[in-house]
Amino acid sequence: MKQHRKRIAAVVAVAASATVLAACGSGDDDAEADGKVTITVEGWRPGDEQATADSVKDLVKEFNKANPDIVVEPKEWEWKAETFPAQLAGGTLPTTFRVPFTDTLGLVQRKQIADVTEQVEALPYADSFNESVLAAAQDADGNIYGLPSDVYGMGLHYNRQLFEEAGLDPDKPPTTWDEVQAYAKQITDETGQPGYAQMTKDNTGGWLLTTLTYAHGGRIEETDGDTTKAVIDNPETAEVLQRLHEMRWDDKSMGSNLLLDWAGINQAFAAGKVGMYVGGSDVYNALVTTNSVDPDTYGLTIVPLTDSPDAGILGGGSVSVVNAKASKAEKEAAVKWNDFFRVRKLVEEDAAVLDAKTLAASDQPIGTPLLPVFDEETWKQQREWIADYINVPVDQMTGFTDNIFGQNLVAEPPSHTQEVYGVLDAVVQKVLSDENADIAELLSTANGEAERILAQ
Amino acid sequence: MTSAAPPRRRPRRSPSTWVRGGGLSTLVLLLPMLLVFGLFSWWPIVRSFVMSLQVTNLVGPAEWVGLDNFQAVLADPMLGTALWNTVYFALLALIFGYPVPLVLAVLMSDLRRGKGVYSTLAYLPVVVPPAVAVLLWKFFYDASPSGVFNTILGWVGLGPVPWLEDTSWAMPSLVVEATWAAAGGTVIIYLAALVSVPPELYDAAEIDGSGIWRKIWHVTLPQMRTILLITLVLQIIGTAQVFLEPYLFTDGGPDNSTTTLLLLVYDYAFGNSLGGDYGKATALSLMLAGGLAILSAVYFRLTRRWSDS
Structure with missing residues (x-):
């Protein structure tokens, strides 16, 4: 009797495993069998x-x-x-x-x-x-x-409500980086919210540092014929990092949560916890469909460019x-x-x-x-x-739409883009997490690291 | 009486006796398990060996490159950083994380009432899904003065502390959360082991005039040494493979201060899409697995004498 039961159990087990295998094997349907x-x-x-x-x-x-x-x-x-x-x-x-x-x-x-x-x-x-x-x-x-x-071109997104609470005119967004810095400080001083935030994680730190470098007239990579070399160690990138350092440590206008990625910064902005940030000009769609932003609080303008003839705006798509x-x-x-x-x-x-x-x-x-x-x-x-x-608040985006065609559009670094962005992530994170960060040394190290990646 | 019984001849097993003896049904019963394990556990391991010697795009045929992937990994400057970070995490976890469950278990086993409540409370973090736990702790670790931990520190005039936003604070913060998340499981194991310590030993120690600490030192710990040694090696293996916390809390930042070996493996394969370097990722995984296997073997050899009870 015992033996008999064992046999039945064995048959059931085999049948069960056969079913599993059969299930693994199915699923391929012939897409073109009926002419469709x-x-x-x-x-x-x-x-x-x-x-x-x-x-x-x-x-x-x-x-x-x-x-x-x-x-x-x-x-x-x-x-x-x-x-x-x-x-x-x-x-x-x-x-x-x-x-x-x-x-x-x-x-x-x-x-x-x-x-x-x-x-x-x-x-x-x-x-x-x-x-x-x-x-x-x-x-x-x-x-x-x-x-x-x-x-898209990168744009400066800002919270009109925080602008008003801070005594700023939401119809007059900043047009220079000095103004961005000053407005950010004013927002933080008056409202307690971070006046300016920036993405730093998952290669977005490099993406944003590149954007700001372009806006100051610098570049991250230079291509000459078939070879591309890293030019991260340049005065414009240093200037950008120096300003971020001042905003983080002297003005204290960047808040205290600094490890932000694309989704994180959008969420914080839609929740009214960010005064200004730089991101793709089309991010409003995601702010609406994913983060339910209040349209009345949203404002968009161009990223301020310096006087440098090479200054341009990073574009993507x-x-x-x-x-x-x-x-x-x-x-x-x-x-x-x-x-x-x-x-x-x-x-x-x-x-x-x-x-x-x-x-x-x-x-x-x-x-x-x-x-x-x-x-x-x-x-x-x-x-x-x-x-x-058109149902988006276009009147609150004129800072961008009226001026973007006057900006020189620059493509992303052509070679090993994401890996180089990854190297730059660490640089931005260091500047924002360590008050004594040596910017010159960071850039020189990052340049060496990027050169090594480009040589692969 | 010198004559010994003649050596018993092992009966030769023909296939039919094997079948009649239940060999076939054993095999058949084992088959589903073997299939599942083979398919989802062992086959991927074999595949990763193969993949570590290849460059592949997962579409066309893979190209054999010998040990190139291993060489590339060893030449990567990030390897040193990741290795150090992993060792640092494991060390911190050992210092903070290893004694905590033991102390909790010993204290709880001495309780006369409410043992069930406390062990449930201790085990609760294990039941919380890890990603949820990390989200929860992200709130606790909010670096602004209004963050949960910083508010508590503020009551006693301390802080605010940049928990995850500072290169020197980030790793200890991860270890605290990891200890909280994992301690419950080990507490349960220790509680079970503590029950098996014969109560007469405590009685004898008491007659000899031992206090609570001497009882723990001379009775509890020696009685539990086998289990302690095993949990120690399990913890080392576990912490050397830490991934979840650095991935979900900091993504290796700030400034790579929490990039661990497993996070580096992940980065090779998926992190930067232009890398897509599955060969390098599997090569580093295998090196880590090999290192841990050697470590465990050496450990068990060295401690074999202690664990013989």
Whole structure:
């Protein structure tokens, strides 16, 4: 009897493990069996409201009217360097998704995204891209790896309510770095909140130090022919760090929580705990959809530039790239979707209005200042098409929108960008955490470290 | 009586006797477990060996590069920083973290009433999900004068302390949280071990005129030495692999003062997307695993004499 029971148990165990294995093996469906192509696409970010997801699903329906043979499955997704390799290896990566300008080149070099030159060149506007914007999606040979979109310039975001409480005029944001420093001190003295905050973590410290260096006329890397060298040890970066040091230790206007990343600083700002900070000009969208910022408190102006002829504003954006494992049909479908979802609305009135109308139906922010993917004329034209739908407080953003086209746009450091940013993170953190930090020595060490990385 | 019994011949086991003896059903019962372990535990270990000798983009075929990844890791100036930070964390955790559960367990075992309540309280932090615990402690560690700990310090005229924002405070702050989070589990183990100490030994010590400290020193600790030695090596292995606290609290900052070996492994693989260097990451992981294996072997060899009870 005992033996008998043992046998039954064994059979059950084998059956159970077989089921597990079978479950592991299934899941591959043949996307093209019925003549239809199925693609999964980045839809909305984790943490976004249901309304954001709904508006994407509505746009999918619109897309399907013109493309009945393409099945688009939008997914909750956000570019994260951490999860990307596992998703790539495990086959759970969407067919197409956005990657920041900064990371595109690395993915190209590692052949982790697909070459879509043929598909992009077939688009009607392929020749009219702003060259420096398209360059973010190209390799050295000019092959194209995606469609650029969401091009932003860095801007200075400020809390109008804190400005008022501190006795400052929210319609007159600072126009020089001396004013930024003075206003920050005034905000802290009058309200007790940090007058100015800056990102320092997860490579954002380097991103921001680069932005401020550009604004002072300095550079982080210089390219001469085929070689790129680090020029971190320059007077402009030293000047920026010196000012941050003064604001942190003498004015005490930067608060005491200094290890901030992108999400952290947005959260603090939306909660009214930051007077001013520098970030991408499009961050208002995330402040609304993720952090529920009070629109009345929001203000945006340009990052002040010094008189240096080299002073410029750092720009960035996203490239809608395609999974390296995608088939030719999937690549075509993915580029079609990106054309519809991200780019066509910038050049065609019907597409622009349709997009704005769909977003408006679910109360999504429309009209947050971005920079031209094509040229300034097309950009202005597009703003006019959607003028009736714009629902962001544009009057509180005129400091940026009236002045940004007078600013010289400078691209991010071209080589090993994120790694160099990582090196700069430590520099900013040191200056903000150690009152006796030796800025000259920090810059010289960082330059050596960056040179070592660039030489790899 | 010199004749001994003839040596018993080991019966030869044919496959059928093996099956009849229950060998097959044992194997079959073991199979699901072996599969799960093999698939999710051992296979990844084997893969990481392979990967440490390769450069791969996870799409196309990997390229064999011999020991290049190991050389690159050894040449990285961050390795020294990360190694020192890890040793520093382990040392601090040993000094603060190792005695705390023992003291708590000894005190709790001496309680006449409410033992259950106290052991529940001690174990509670283990039940709190680690990420939640870190979020909670981030509030405690708020560096502004209105932060929880700084408010408490303010009552006695101290602070404010830049808990996580200063290169010399950051690591001790992480150790305090890690000790809080992990002590409960060890307390339970010690409490169980304390129960097994024969009460007659305490009675005998009492007759000999021992006070509480002498009883602990001469009875409790020697009786618990096996378990103490094991928890010590488990703690060293655990703290050498510290990742969660530096990752969630400080991301290695400020100025790399909390970048540990595991965080460096993570950075190689995922932290900076232009690195994407899975080969270097696995190479460093293997070196760490090898180092810990050697350390544990040496430790058990050295302490073998003590643990024989």
